[in-house]
Amino acid sequence: MLVDCGLSCRELKRRAASVDxxxxxxxGIVITHSHDDHIAGIKTFHKCFPDVPIFANIMTSETIAWHERIDEDAFVHFENGQQFEIGPFEVMPFSIPHDTSDPVGYVIRAEGVVYFHGTDIGTPLDSVGVHLAEADVATLESNHDPVMLRQSGRPPSLIQRIAGPRGHLSNDQSCELVRRFASPRLKRIALAHLSEECNAPHIAERAMRETLSSIGREDVSLAVLGQNSPFEIS
Ligand SMILES: [Zn+2]
Ligand SMILES: [Zn+2]
Incomplete structure (x- = not known):
């Protein structure tokens, strides 16, 4: 299964093939929300592979169907908080605070392993953290460094949006979630959705390593995902 479809179909196929x-x-594909960086390739993908179902909640599917001119019938609807199955995967969508219609993160279970997928989260809410607490493996947003964001030269309204309660997690907010909710079963964290202008991999990594050290969890393996190449999370 695939979470989101933000790459072009050609690039998705190329990167997928590179990891066999x-x-x-x-x-199936599960969609977190209707922002372009998460769905830009969905229309072409659906044209090329109409038999692969696209799973989304109703608000998200209606938004995508309208914007991308995809038939509503392409979607299989789920309700937030209701588990469903895709092949061997048990998928639990949960609500996240973000500035679009009904965005979600996912907890995905297969073969006894629990995977947390949380990006585009405006606030490190307990209602997000409780799902992180279930995870063996987590992909977690670590979007920006607040100082770099302020000094980025971006329009103030955009800076406010990104840093706001329905924007994106800063490095510190991502660390806060881990500090408060990492359970003993957590073994691996992949930091994701890093801003290329307002963050740097070594800054995000250092903040999270310090956090893991402060809670006595240096044993958790840590990766920082880039935007331009696939990475194996096992
Ligand atoms: Zn978004
Ligand atoms: Zn995004």
Whole structure:
């Protein structure tokens, strides 16, 4: 299965093939929300692979169907908080605070492993953290360094949006979630959705390593994901 479809279909196929995945064999795509960086490739993907179902809640699917001119019938609807299955995966969508219609993160279970997927989170809410607490492996947003964001030269309204309660997690906010909710079962964290202008991998990594050290969890392995190449999270 695939979470989101922000790459072009050609790039998705290329990257998937480089890690021995054939995207035509996907059991389904789950969508977190309707922002372009998460759905830009969905229309072409659906044209190329109409038999791969797209899972989304109603608000998200209606938004995508309208913007991308995709038939509503392409979507399989779920309700936030209601578990469903895709092939061998048990998928639990949970609400997150972000500035679009009904965005979600996911907890995905397979073969006894619990995976947390949380990006585009405006506030490190307890209602997000309780799902992180279930995880063995987590992909977690660590979007920006607040000082770099303020000094980025971006319009004040955009800075306010990103740093706001329905924007994105700063490095410190991501660390706060881990500090408060990492359970003994957590073994691996992949930091994701880093801003290329307002963050740097070594800054995000250092903040999280300090956090893991402060809670006596240096044993948790840590990766920082880039935007331009695939990475194996096992
Ligand atoms: Zn977003
Ligand atoms: Zn995003």
């Amino acid at each position: 995945v054939d995207v035509s064999c996907l059991d």
